[in-house]
Amino acid sequence: MMARASTSVNRRNDIVAAAIEVFAEIGYYRATTAQVAERAAISQPYVYRFFTKESLLVESLSVSWKRIVQAFQVVIDSSAPEELESGLIRAYEGIMQSYRSEILLQMQAQTIPDAPIREAMQQGINEIRDLVGNAFVSAGFEDADKKISDFLARGMLCNAAMAMDMPDLMPKK
Amino acid sequence: MMARASTSVNRRNDIVAAAIEVFAEIGYYRATTAQVAERAAISQPYVYRFFTKESLLVESLSVSWKRIVQAFQVVIDSSAPEELESGLIRAYEGIMQSYRSEILLQMQAQTIPDAPIREAMQQGINEIRDLVGNAFVSAGFEDADKKISDFLARGMLCNAAMAMDMPDLMPKK
């Protein structure tokens, strides 16, 4: 009776998109696979045709890190040295507005020690650091090491300010 | 039969100390009140004589913020301006070594939107920012606003590096 709604590939994407939102809003451990299923408009058992709860988190994190890498790559490929850093900052601010849930999910994952999640986080951060670090070096910045460290630190404070609804934590202008 | 082991006040402290460890290790939502009770060497129902699970988290956060405030106050009260910032950084590093669980708990709480927890976090951070901010101003630093922002950002990166076991994230030196 029910019409077949989608392909398997689309279903995977639907489920991951739903999981990112539900996990971010409710918290990974508090959120249930039934809630993810409801948001994806499928049944709870069908989620398990594609993911376990943990593999769903790992996949969600992978999506979130790819989003940042890709946005930064665009900036790096199209920026003069004097606009590189401000361009990266603007790109990150854009992601925080449009994909807030993905950042909230990364923040949650920071304190989850289970190996697959820990590895996804380490890999994501390392990729960002290498990407931005190399771009700073290529741009001819002398203190690239300090610059990348400051960049990451500012990003972390930015995340915290967003998560806890404390915009005053970020310096104006 | 069993000898009375402690006073009510001591019991509260025992339970909070146990909760900080268990919540940090296992994660607040995954951890059970039975695990907290076991670590505190009491029965699970007896935890509820003092706390609900949520009030236990709020109390744990309060302890963790007081720890930082107190350590920073000592540094501020005893440092010459030229050693103020480095003293604060060393104090924070000491806390991260000796009270790692408290920091991990704060990181978890960053993404928990429930009002009592959110309020405990906002209050804690604001108190730190005011304390350090005033100290920077009193020390005669001109760019106190940027300095406090950088200080907090560095702290956030420090937390993340510790939580994810990525010491390379912090700049050597």
Add this chain to the structure above:
DNA sequence: TAATTGTAATTGATCAATCAATAATATAAC
């Protein structure tokens, strides 16, 4: 004996994961 300290037993709810089945589509044969 009255208050305080404590626990065993239980409850009601919740949840990740599985199973057994059905519906829809595609393919092939006639």
Add this chain to the structure above:
DNA sequence: GTTATATTATTGATTGATCAATTACAATTA
């Protein structure tokens, strides 16, 4: 083109385990 067969998509029902919270009761001390 209609029938038979296989494949994919999907769900209802269930399960086994877990957990926060309560209740009813026992031991200890002042």
